[in-house]
Amino acid sequence: MAGIAAVVVYVVGDLLSSFLYDGYSYLDQAISELSAFGSPVRPLMVTVILIHGVLLVVFGVGVLRASGRRSLSWVGGLLVAIGLVGFPTHTVWAMSSRGMAGGFNDTMHIVMSAVFSALVIAAMALSAVAYPGWFRLYALATIAVLVGFGMAASLAMQGIAQNDTPWAGGFERINAYAYFAWLVVLAITVMRREVPATGSPASAAPLERGFRLPD
Secondary structure, three states, rough: HHHHHHOOOHHHHHHHHHHHHOOOOOOOOOHHHHOOOOOOOOOHHHHHHEEEEEEHHHHHHHHHHHHHOOHHHHHHHHHHHHHHHHHHHHHHOOOOOOOOOOHHHHHHHHHHHHHHHHHHHHHHHHHHHHHHOHHHHHHHHHHHEEEEEEHHHHHHHHHHHHOOOOOHHHHHHHHHHHHHHHHHHHHHHHHOHHHHHOOOOHHHHHHHHOOOOOO
């Protein structure tokens, strides 16, 4: 449930911050610009990211506790790492807003974002190992989406110095929301396949019926 809540918090924060940031383009500006130094909605978006990160760490711990296989245990550990990496990426090393002079924080923001992306792809790949069948195909397809639209967003952001980044936000949000969808599907799959096996027979049966997904 923490994994699903983490997604809801971030999506609502993204939409609300984008709406409150006067002049911000949802399609042409990156999500990181909401939490950037100089952003008028930085306090709101940083708070959202911190809450999201805490919930993601809790989700990772839950996956670790429910896991009955090594590959899924690695997924849980990576989810904890993903949640922790988000803290410095958007606080100490947040990017600078457009028009501001860049600095070491911008370099570190790029580095930490790359680390974040690598951790996410590794977690997805290991989840494909843990759950064969339809979930494996879904996880691999999501990885392809993340790589493709991640590269598109990076190319679109090349013109940030000229304030010319068409579709940078759109590409990045396709990337981010595909990742969020994977988190939700993973949470439901873990509840269905792992929690009943570790709980009592009386409580396991209704939980499995409630989260039945096709094999």
